[in-house]
Amino acid sequence: MSMHAAIPVVDLSAFTAGDTGRKSAFAAQLGRAFEAVGFVTVEHHGIPAGLIGELYKYVQEFFDLPETVKRRYEPEGLAGQRGYTSFGKEHAKGYDAPDLKEFFQFGQTVEDDARLKAEYPENLTVKEIPGFTPAAQKLYRAFEDAGASLLQAIALYLGLEEHYFDEKIHNGNSILRAIHYPPIRNEPASSIRAEQHEDINLITLLVGASAEGLEIQDKSGQWAPVTAGAGQIVVNVGDMLQRLTNNKLKSTTHRVVNPPRAQWHTSRYSLPFFLHPKSEMDLTCLADCVSDAIPAQYPPVTAGAYLEERLREIGLKK
Numbered sequence: 001m002s003m004h005a006a007i008p009v010v011d012l013s014a015f016t017a018g019d020t021g022r023k024s025a026f027a028a029q030l031g032r033a034f035e036a037v038g039f040v041t042v043e044h045h046g047i048p049a050g051l052i053g054e055l056y057k058y059v060q061e062f063f064d065l066p067e068t069v070k071r072r073y074e075p076e077g078l079a080g081q082r083g084y085t086s087f088g089k090e091h092a093k094g095y096d097a098p099d100l101k102e103f104f105q106f107g108q109t110v111e112d113d114a115r116l117k118a119e120y121p122e123n124l125t126v127k128e129i130p131g132f133t134p135a136a137q138k139l140y141r142a143f144e145d146a147g148a149s150l151l152q153a154i155a156l157y158l159g160l161e162e163h164y165f166d167e168k169i170h171n172g173n174s175i176l177r178a179i180h181y182p183p184i185r186n187e188p189a190s191s192i193r194a195e196q197h198e199d200i201n202l203i204t205l206l207v208g209a210s211a212e213g214l215e216i217q218d219k220s221g222q223w224a225p226v227t228a229g230a231g232q233i234v235v236n237v238g239d240m241l242q243r244l245t246n247n248k249l250k251s252t253t254h255r256v257v258n259p260p261r262a263q264w265h266t267s268r269y270s271l272p273f274f275l276h277p278k279s280e281m282d283l284t285c286l287a288d289c290v291s292d293a294i295p296a297q298y299p300p301v302t303a304g305a306y307l308e309e310r311l312r313e314i315g316l317k318k
């Protein structure tokens with residue numbers, strides 16, 4: 001048995017309400033955790049529990065709708081970026097077998113930029129559940145606020161100006177994804193709920209999944225469960241931030257395993273928020289993360305071009 005890498009717990013209020021000393025201590029703690037583990041659990045993140053509970057209620061109502069109704073909200077040509085994606089469509093990069101999940105995605109609501117408003121597809125409104133989209137939009141903003149604070153701390157840790165990411169993520173192409181992993185009825189041939197993968201975006205914020213199953217892989221290849229207590233969220237580094245920092249911050253491989261057979265009759269729900277910048281953000285490795293000893297590991301790319309490439313690899317974009 002190997003020792004399980006502990007996932008550090010950080011208190012975001014030390015950053016959002018703290019003096020300069022507490023803020024820099026938080027930045028150092030978060031940065032070191034993102035270098036060593038790539039995952040943290042965050043307390044006092046400012047996301048109202050009531051909002052999370054409200055959205056979960058609508059999420060369950062949505063996935064309980066008949067499949068024929070759900071498919072009305074599965075638009076063609078949007079690569080799953082808005083609305084419903086039916087069971088068995090998405091697979092992890094490098095895997096053929098699809099994940100055992102269905103999901104619904106909400107994107108950015110632009111209020112102050114006509115060009116971007118025209119660029120992003122509209123969110124879908126589910127006629128049968130009028131409260132669903134408004135609740136998701138409120139939670140989306142709360143996730144954006146928490147994410148902005150976390151990236152301010154990361155900017156300080158990287159020696160950048162504290163507000164380096166602010167403008168890049170304002171009106172960013174982030175996605176709030178409501179996932180349903182249905183009950184498992186037959187021995188799955190080769191799929192698990194979500195096959196091992198790394199997230200595409202800058203950082204991911206995940207609110208308390210309804211059941212266990214999330215695992216991260218440590219340096220030696222061992223899997224360790226991730227558990228977040230009530231009131232905590234899990235936050236991890238995605239490939240865009242790993243790439244920008246020339247692998248200084250780690251986009252850690254993770255997966256969602258199937259429950260023991262006795263729990264097969266139960267659903268699992270989760271609400272990840274994939275924090276993306278605007279498409280034009282340059283992901284060229286930061287000068288401070290490149291040296292003679294550690295040359296740049298990635299060619300320059302924009303966030304938009306990188307996202308396109310990755311959506312093709314997971315079968316969402318044709």
Ligand SMILES: O=C(O)CCC(=O)C(=O)O
Nearest residue numbers: 179194209214256270272
């Ligand atoms: O459902 C979860 O707990 C995590 C899902 C996940 O890793 C993802 O959708 O990228």
Ligand SMILES: [Fe+2]
Nearest residue numbers: 197198199254
């Ligand atoms: Fe993930």
